[in-house]
Amino acid sequence: MSRDQGITVRSPFDGSVVGTAPAGTPADVTAAVARARAASESFRRTTVGDRKALLYRLAAAIAEDAEAMARTIALEMGKTIREARNEVRRAQNTLRLSGDAATFLDGEVINGGVLEGAPDKTAYVTYEAAGVVGAITPFNYPLNLLCHKLGPAIGAGNTVVAKPATKAPLAALRLQDLARSCGWPAELFQVVCGAGGEIASALACADIDILSLTGGTEAGLALHRAAGLKRCLMELGGNDPLIVMPDADLDAAADTAVRHRFEIAGQSCAAVKRLYLHADIKRAVLERILARVAALRTGDPLDESTDMGPVISEGAAAEVLRRVDDAVAAGAKLLAGGTRKGTMVVPTVLDQVPADAEIVREETFGPVLSVRPFTDPGSVITEVNAGRYGLQAGVYTNDHRLVMRFGRELRVGGVMVNEGPDFRLEHVPFGGVKASGLGREGVRIAIREMSESKVVVM
Numbered sequence: 001m002s003r004d005q006g007i008t009v010r011s012p013f014d015g016s017v018v019g020t021a022p023a024g025t026p027a028d029v030t031a032a033v034a035r036a037r038a039a040s041e042s043f044r045r046t047t048v049g050d051r052k053a054l055l056y057r058l059a060a061a062i063a064e065d066a067e068a069m070a071r072t073i074a075l076e077m078g079k080t081i082r083e084a085r086n087e088v089r090r091a092q093n094t095l096r097l098s099g100d101a102a103t104f105l106d107g108e109v110i111n112g113g114v115l116e117g118a119p120d121k122t123a124y125v126t127y128e129a130a131g132v133v134g135a136i137t138p139f140n141y142p143l144n145l146l147c148h149k150l151g152p153a154i155g156a157g158n159t160v161v162a163k164p165a166t167k168a169p170l171a172a173l174r175l176q177d178l179a180r181s182c183g184w185p186a187e188l189f190q191v192v193c194g195a196g197g198e199i200a201s202a203l204a205c206a207d208i209d210i211l212s213l214t215g216g217t218e219a220g221l222a223l224h225r226a227a228g229l230k231r232c233l234m235e236l237g238g239n240d241p242l243i244v245m246p247d248a249d250l251d252a253a254a255d256t257a258v259r260h261r262f263e264i265a266g267q268s269c270a271a272v273k274r275l276y277l278h279a280d281i282k283r284a285v286l287e288r289i290l291a292r293v294a295a296l297r298t299g300d301p302l303d304e305s306t307d308m309g310p311v312i313s314e315g316a317a318a319e320v321l322r323r324v325d326d327a328v329a330a331g332a333k334l335l336a337g338g339t340r341k342g343t344m345v346v347p348t349v350l351d352q353v354p355a356d357a358e359i360v361r362e363e364t365f366g367p368v369l370s371v372r373p374f375t376d377p378g379s380v381i382t383e384v385n386a387g388r389y390g391l392q393a394g395v396y397t398n399d400h401r402l403v404m405r406f407g408r409e410l411r412v413g414g415v416m417v418n419e420g421p422d423f424r425l426e427h428v429p430f431g432g433v434k435a436s437g438l439g440r441e442g443v444r445i446a447i448r449e450m451s452e453s454k455v456v457v458m
Helices: 026-043 048-064 066-077 081-102 144-155 170-181 198-205 217-227 250-266 282-295 314-329 377-386 400-409 443-449
Strands: 007-010 017-021 108-111 122-129 132-136 159-163 189-191 210-214 231-235 240-244 272-278 333-336 348-351 368-374 392-396 414-417 451-457
Touching (some): 017 066, 026 132, 026 159, 026 189, 026 198, 048 066, 048 081, 048 170, 066 081, 066 170, 081 144, 081 443, 132 144, 132 198, 144 170, 144 210, 144 443, 159 198, 170 189, 198 217, 210 217, 217 231, 231 443, 240 250, 250 272, 250 282, 250 368, 250 392, 272 282, 282 333, 282 348, 282 368, 314 348, 314 368, 368 377, 400 414, 443 451
Parallel strands (some): 132 159, 159 189, 240 272, 240 392, 272 368, 348 368
Antiparallel strands (some): 007 017, 122 451, 333 348
8 A cells, every 4th residue: 555645644743744654454454464474484483593683683774764763753753852862772772682582582491200200201391483463552652662562573483563553653664664674574574554443453353373562551451352362462551650758869859750751741651640759858859840840841842952842632632631620620739830732731740639630540641740748658559559550660769678668569560769660671571560551571571471382291
């Protein structure tokens, strides 16, 4: 299908047309998966060295195309050019680390002699390619989150059919072009675009072996049901807390709160959504935060001086402001922001937000920091654990006993000490519990998640 027809991609900043993507159909998904299935029969027999070379070549191709790729990301989804360059850098790391992880996709040997009746039996456990991976990615990290699925899948010997976000498909298409330009067989990695949930549903129902999704919780649940007995790896929503204790480095905590909440206009699953400030240092931290928020420069994502761009759409911006207004009506105190112009939401800080306000209970994809004061760390643990999400949490303290308590008692997938919940290393397990997902990303664990174990007993 020609890219001159189909989906028109517009800049969320000014509405200008930045490109087009082919509008795929369920039949296109079926055909792509059939090609991937046929290719997987030979690709699964390639060596680890072959697959590592492919991933390293693609990382090198991204490096050569880095500025153009960053510009594509900034234009189609609105993150600043500096943020986009960082995503491109991380994507290269993700692919190279995936190649490295493939070299350690080792099995094990288990002695059967520990049981009566099997004194001479030995079990050999190996890992094999699962087959075809269906990858569904969101708009907020259109390149690196795709690489987090593509890298481990290829490293394990699978083929991939990807469905990118409708609002930001151009980086995925550019990555597909780069893969083919550096020698990847066309059937190894295919991208099918399409509006609405039709293409995603078609991919979940298709003849794939693994469905890997990053997206919203409700969409993830619907696609999990559609996928049936296929293995599903799902990184879903987050309502992530940052907890600051009196002994913390307050400047570092304020820097992290602002950086992790207002980066890409607050549109990250693990961004700081709720800021829990101990009463003894609340005022001091808020003073630091408000000074930093006031200094943020918002506007054109392509301007090198811009710190924060727009949210993805006017509808998204309106929803953010509706939640802010509802919180204020319920008793929250507006300290900064609270307005928007089109898709540009002014960086917003709310204090004394009620625990039952929607902006505290639910994931809010936008530049709003909701402050909750506390005196007892146990009350914070109870409140966080009572929520339906459990992705990551950040804790600022140097008290070893508190670090151990938060690490032990918080029901989340990761606890970041003296960091924000949005901190992530590409090779470290990443994911959540409860409504935040199933399975884990992070190339070292994901490459096993995308493999099948086989046991041979001799």
